[in-house]
Amino acid sequence: MVFADAHCHLGSRQFDSYREEMITRMLNAGVNKPIMICCSSHDLLESLRLREEHPAFKLAVSVHPQDLEDDYSEARLQEIERIINEYHPDMIGETGLDYYSHPHTREQQKHFFISQLELAEKYGLPVNIHSRKASADTLDILKSHRCKGIMHSYSGSIEMARLYIREGYCISFGASVLFPNARRPREVASQIPLDRLLIETDSPYQSPVLNHRHEPADVVNIYEEISKIHGISLEELCAAVEHNFDNVFAK
Numbered sequence: 001m002v003f004a005d006a007h008c009h010l011g012s013r014q015f016d017s018y019r020e021e022m023i024t025r026m027l028n029a030g031v032n033k034p035i036m037i038c039c040s041s042h043d044l045l046e047s048l049r050l051r052e053e054h055p056a057f058k059l060a061v062s063v064h065p066q067d068l069e070d071d072y073s074e075a076r077l078q079e080i081e082r083i084i085n086e087y088h089p090d091m092i093g094e095t096g097l098d099y100y101s102h103p104h105t106r107e108q109q110k111h112f113f114i115s116q117l118e119l120a121e122k123y124g125l126p127v128n129i130h131s132r133k134a135s136a137d138t139l140d141i142l143k144s145h146r147c148k149g150i151m152h153s154y155s156g157s158i159e160m161a162r163l164y165i166r167e168g169y170c171i172s173f174g175a176s177v178l179f180p181n182a183r184r185p186r187e188v189a190s191q192i193p194l195d196r197l198l199i200e201t202d203s204p205y206q207s208p209v210l211n212h213r214h215e216p217a218d219v220v221n222i223y224e225e226i227s228k229i230h231g232i233s234l235e236e237l238c239a240a241v242e243h244n245f246d247n248v249f250a251k
């Protein structure tokens with residue numbers, strides 16, 4: 001079985017002291033299709049090294065919506081375009097809007113989101129979308145661009161998910177479905193059509209287990225839970241998710 005992880009930060013500093021062990025555990029678990037999200041030059045450098053060794057690992061680059069406090073100059077967007085031309089990433093992301101953690105940088109976030117969608121259109125790249133407490137604006141902006149991609153760590157309603165699906169997006173679930181009181185995420189996940197479903201860890205973040213740093217190998221637990229939610233075998237779920245994963249990157 002192949003497990004895809006549709007969103008993880010393998011280049012994160014948090015993995016610096018044990019990146020090789022983390023990658024070994026991941027590959028041993030069958031997790032060999034990750035999307036490596038890079039929102040800093042450190043993460044990009046580490047992820048480029050990983051891609052050299054593992055050409056199937058997908059590379060995504062962006063300016064993160066939570067990272068527009070101090071520097072929101074156009075130079076940062078030009079740098080993303082330079083990276084696209086020099087390193088040929090597979091995806092733009094994560095990009096989007098976070099009105100939950102950073103309500104005060106709304107306007108900057110919108111500008112960077114729109115500009116990065118324009119880059120995605122220009123270079124024919126899919127996008128990995130971060131949206132928190134900003135679904136109306138996110139949808140509005142996505143509607144006016146011809147992109148496709150992934151709604152990362154989805155926590156919204158089923159109605160909203162259907163609208164994103166209509167715009168050509170897959171809906172990706174993380175460890176939120178594992179929490180004992182996670183009635184809503186499980187309910188929403190159960191209604192996402194199998195041909196639009198993706199699964200991710202967002203590691204090293206979003207660990208469902210106290211005092212354990214999340215890593216891609218843990219994605220298997222999320223697959224197991226979602227296979228129960230959908231009432232299908234793990235094999236069937238892996239095949240469906242892998243197909244959706246490949247589809248996102250199909251030209």
Ligand SMILES: [Zn+2]
Binds near residue numbers: 007202
């Ligand atoms: Zn992330």
